[in-house]
Amino acid sequence: MNQSTLTYPAPRTELTGQQLISHAGLSVLSGFLNAMDFRALCENRFSQFVPTTATHRPGKILADLTLMLAAGGEQACDVDLLRTNPGVFGPVASEATVSRFMNRIKDMPEAFTHGYQTMSRSLRTKLWAAAGPRNPAKRATKRNPLILDIDATLIQKHSDKQGATGTYKGGYGFAPMIVTADYGTGNGTGETLAILLRSGNKGANSAKDHIEALSQALAVLPDDFYDKDGALVGEKLLVRTDSAGASREFLNHLDALGIQFSTSYSLPVIKERQIGWISEKKYWEPAIDQQGKPLRDVWVVDATKIMNLKDYPPGTRIYVRAEPLHSGAKASLFDAEGNRITAFLTNSPYYVIPELDRRHRARGRCENRIKSLKHAGLGKLPYWSFAANQAWSLIAALATNLLAWMQLVLLPASHEAGVWDLKRWRYRLFSMAGKLISSGRRTRLLIPAHAPESRLLGLMSRTCNQLRHRWRQGHLTA
Template sequence: MSKITGVFPSLPVATTEQSLVSHAGLNVVTSFVDALGFRDLCEDRLGQFVPSGAWHRPGTILGSLAVMLAGGGEHVSDLDILRTGAGVFGKVASNATISRFFERTVTNPDLFSYGFATLTRELRSRAWEAAGDRNPALKATALDPLIIDLDATLVTSHSDKEQAVGTYKGGFGFAPFVASVDYGTGNGTGEALAALLRPGNSGANSAEDHIKVFTQAIAQLPDAFYDQDGKLIGEKVLVRTDSAGASRKFLHYLASLGVQFSVSYPVPVMKARMVAWINDKQYWQPALDQDGNERTDAWVVNATDVLGLSDYPPGTNLYLRAEPLHPGAQPTLLDTDGHRVTAFLTNSPCWHGPALDARHRARGRCENRIKTLKTTGLGKLPFFDFHANQAWANIAVLAMNLVSWLQLAALPTGHKARGWDMKRWRYRLFATAGKLITRARRTRLLIPDKAPETETITTLLAAITELKNSLRQQDRLLA
């Protein structure tokens, strides 16, 4: 008689009253939230959206939602995961309480948006300052500006919601516009500055929407990006977009603020006399990859004087890139000598074409940030009211940024987790289980010493404790 053996051990299951916490790894996020002074800031900016005698204050509501979304939750009902670990996450508001909170935000959406924007700006300032020499505000210069990527995306709505309409792809939902910061290669995954919710039929090339989301984005930048008169120091900022942002109105607006730009440009139809010049690579420079090495059979040239530009801001240059067709790409009439020719516009003070091209091609990283933002709440908007969904989108941005700020401020340079995406954080660190014990009248959270990221958790908690003590000392000095 053969013995049946399963792939995995077959164990009997029983319930227990022990204080077990399934997502104990989220303790690093809750500790970071408290270290930034989140509760007091929320009370100051958004206290009017909660009745004066209410037990659950704005900090408790917004903090628990942000932590839940960062941990992988998608709906308000997913707060149940935090409720089962009250010893770690505190008392979480009921779904009904949270619903009433969002109803109050709808009554005065402009006031909530302003309060939330000032809240996140102060949090960002504190997190960036804690980053020390990695502070993006300190590193930004005219030759190495802070890069803000602007890009639109689509969010599908599976039920009827206010301002949810058909999209150009045949779907139904919204077309949010996202502004995000690129930290650069090896400096973390970047963060989001603003998410402007729009109806699904909104155009991607709207200059007005580009200006609006850019205005929201620069309002999030710390004081280091403004002079003594409160005017933006435009040369320290570069806006990077696809060809939808190449409108003259938008580029003139950026130039009026002194802001640099790097935008994709629809390649004009090449004239017959231009083809031979493009094929003659003696006028071109070898293109570079993101590590500064020359790419094989890829070229860049400044074609401003040859192709010409009209009605664009002074100092705008047109660069062409010629590279071999990617596998599976369909040739077009503009492809010459087996190369695909693309173009971008920039007013950067740097004139080294290959370096400018490499910086512009890195715009593709913003797609990863948008994907992350969708997995932290933007991908499933839960309310019917448009302004309530905008408030939810803002909280999704906060949830994403809490992890980005952790990477920036609490992890040492070169740490492996500084390049992790959100899914990896959730699976390897946030899902770490724990157990609450009480000894000598003190409650402690135990995590397995053999867990894959125990060392990362202890490193983060030590850095967060140092940050908390530093901010407290600053508050005492200011008082």
């Protein structure tokens, strides 16, 4: 009798009553929330969204939704994964309770937004202070400001929702504007400061929406960015955008706040006299990559004297970059002599041209943060109500920010997990299984020692416990 060789082992599957825990790796996130005293912080800001005598308090509901989104859930009903493991995640609200909670938010959206902003600012102040020398607020200076990236994105929907409209790409859905913080390599992947949910037909170049999104982001920055009189210290910030943020109205608004900017600029059609000037490289400097190494045949130059700028803030300069067209790329009216010509505007007090160009081109990192946001729930927006979806997007931001804060506070600067995105965290750590046992009046969560990231989980758990103890003793800084 012939017996085929199976691709995988095929053990018999049976049910058991043992305390087996799926997604045991999420315990590092729940421990982090405990260390931050998240439940008490939320009670002061969101208690109006639950009845006074309710068993499930707003802090626990928000924490459960945050963990669920971080683990890969897409709908509020996905919290049932946490509910099956009460030994690790405690009592979890039912879908009906979560629905009523979101319904109350829908009726009082301004109250929820204000509560979220004040909570976010408190958490950010506390966690950045705990980062010690890596504190983005302490590291921000006029020469090396904290960078705020502003970008709009599209969220496609396949069902009718309040505020959903047709998009310029022929789809249907929303076009939120997102503000993220990029606090440099070696300090984590950055975090989300504000999400302004908008209808799909909203343009990306709306100065009004840029100003509103920026205002929401400034409201959640720590006190280190404000002087003793409460005035913003704008020189410690730099706003970086694509060409949609190059409107005169928005840039003059930034200048009035004292904020630096670096924004892409749509060049006018290159004139004949400028084509010859571009091909003459004696005025240009070689561009550098993100590691500071010179790039071959890529040049940058200060073109302020050649291309006049009208009605822009005083001190605005324009820098032009020329690089050979990539294989297969089609030349446009803006390209000359076989070079792709791009430009950006800045009012930065720093004048090293290749470094300014390198800093502006790092704007691509904000795309990775937006991608993680979409994986964390922003890409779904499950409710019909526009206000409820706006609240959902903020919860998604909290889920991704937890990861950014962990990278900043719980991990050494050189750790490889400091650059992991959300999907890698899910596969490598959060999906790790465990077993819950009780002995000697203590409950312990057992993790397989051979699991690839067991040491990472142990490191983060120990650091989190040390952080919690330090905060309980009143030591807020590292």
